[in-house]
Amino acid sequence: MSLKIDWSLVARKVFNKENLIAIVVVGFFPPIIGTIRAFSGLDPIPEGYQMVDFGIGFIYSYIVTATLFYGSAAIIHLLNQVLPWKGNVQKRIFLEIIFILSFSSTAQGLILYLLDGTPLLFIKTGLEFKDYVENILFSNAITIIVVILMEGIYFFRNWRETVLATERLMKENAESQLANLRAQLDPHFLFNSLNVLTGLIRQDPKKAETFVEDFARVYRHMLEVNNRMVVPLEEELDFARQYLNLQQIRFKEGLVVNWNLDGMHVDSYLPPLSLQELISNAIKHNVVHESQPLNLDIEVGPKYLEVRNNYNLRSDQSASTGLGLENIRERYRLLQQKEPEFSRKNGQFIARLALLEIEE
Known part of the structure; x- marks a missing residue:
């Protein structure tokens, strides 16, 4: 395992346009789903709910989404440097799951603690232990899904680059062999x-x-x-x-x-x-x-x-x-x-x- 880390490379990989777009898309759905569930009777409508609370829900969603997404992306790109997938598949899967779930649980719990009693946590104040557990489990589930998608995109890009590189090598090799045959x-x-x-x-x-x-x-x-x-x-x-x-x-x-x-x-x-x-x-x-x-x-x-x-x-x-x-x-x-x-x-x-x- 190499411990040499290029922090500037990690920063470029984490804070880029593609990740920002992903955060905008992912963060859009939780408040929409929550509102649909509330008005369909699946969840109780908070007392004194107003349309302004709908907008506040988006702010809260994007705070959580950005924190978990950027944090998980940083963990992935750090591991790419110190523990690449090649030759370390089992160890990489184990450590990536542990690090990301630990970060996600800690970050979600800290956000709930800091926002408890503020307008950004309008649904309920005075959170209980089960509220923390429910929110952490929900955020962990979403985080794992997003991480799987991120790694899937990473593997697809690597596969595509490998295929293109292989095709270039095959073409160069074929041209070289043809040149040798013409020389014969x-x-x-x-x-x-x-x-x-x-x-x-x-x-x-x-x-x-x-x-x-x-x-x-x-x-x-x-x-x-x-x-x-x-x-x-x-x-x-x-x-x-x-x-x-x-x-x-x-x-x-x-x-x-x-x-x-x-x-x-x-x-x-x-x-x-x-x-x-x-x-x-x-x-x-x-x-x-x-x-x-x-x-x-x-x-x-x-x-x-x-x-x-x-x-x-x-x-x-x-x-x-x-x-x-x-x-x-x-x-x-x-x-x-x-x-x-x-x-x-x-x-x-x-x-x-x-x-x-x-x-x-």
Whole structure:
């Protein structure tokens, strides 16, 4: 238990606008209830009762309400400093109840004693012991209800702040992980492209030079989208066309691409370079030759993008880094979207990506 108390903080927490409004609201009801009970016959009407006494009842109510409310609030905020809830729940509940009931009983009894015989205690003078007990029990009951509400508001605010802080941390963590995944994707793309370039240098040095120029344009685009979490579907499709043109410099009739965009919605999005990665994966792992062409079918529907290719694995595959498809899958997880589907069916490898919608 820490005994270091910031009294200025306690004062700011106790004497503020919100607490003043609460006192005005809570103190309003006791005289109203008392008047209703008296005129309905539940309680006797004091002899010589006048309308001025109704106003005096409000003064008395606000004296009691302000004293008990501010005192209880001070006890709560003092305990928040010396005995916080975390790790001390049982002890905190016990001490808070003891301190507040002790204060409430003492304060209510003292108020009754000091006001006995004054106009502010117009209902009865010469109070007896049972009058003290009844008033103290009533005020304690009201005080406990108000304290429960105060602590409930305190816990709700802390819960809300914790949720917001957790969401901020999750977002920052997701953005950090996405940045790491994009950093992984760059060398993966470069690795595959250098494999293509190596083959071209042997076969056609002039075409290799053209390939380098086109590759520079493609890679520039990749750098431009590096810090974006999603890109418009049309932008991703345009980049995929550029990338395919780059690949067809080498493969010619060995790479056949069929586009089906009839069901496309232009207001959809994809993680950047995801379509290019599917194309790259198909080219890297399958035979691409004029005698055994690689057929790519790219179809875009209202809710998905699907890439299908004939499954004809190369016998001389280079070592795979394994980053491509897993990278896409992980990016969808971090974006909290439906995971991509990868499957083999009827001699085809099928990859399906859910199209994303951006909330305004």
